[in-house]
Amino acid sequence: MTTVLTPASPLTAADRCDRCGAQAYLRVVLMSGGELLFCAHHGRKFEPELKKIAAEIQDETERLTAPATAPEDER
Numbered sequence: 001m002t003t004v005l006t007p008a009s010p011l012t013a014a015d016r017c018d019r020c021g022a023q024a025y026l027r028v029v030l031m032s033g034g035e036l037l038f039c040a041h042h043g044r045k046f047e048p049e050l051k052k053i054a055a056e057i058q059d060e061t062e063r064l065t066a067p068a069t070a071p072e073d074e075r
Contacts, residue, residue, distance in 0.1 A: 011060050017042055027058040040064060 008027060015024040017039035024037035028050050038046065040061045050057065 008058050011037070011058070019046075025059070025061045025063065028054045029056040029058075031055045 008029075011024050011027060013023055015027075015037050016022065017024050018036050019042040020039060022039035022041070025040045026038045026043035028036040028038065028043075030036065030053055032053075036050075038050075043050070043059070043061070
């Protein structure tokens, strides 16, 4: 998915997909001013339609494959 990384705040575990309620990894800012959140699955599924109506897409799906490591002070 071709995206624009925006200076928006990072998505958190509290951000949920508007389609299924799973954790959101994509934030789509619409040209109309609204915002949609999607899990990776629904982001890929709706990609063609989203590109037509999106002003910006914040894609954090790389977090799904990045190794999870705790900060040094929490190990």
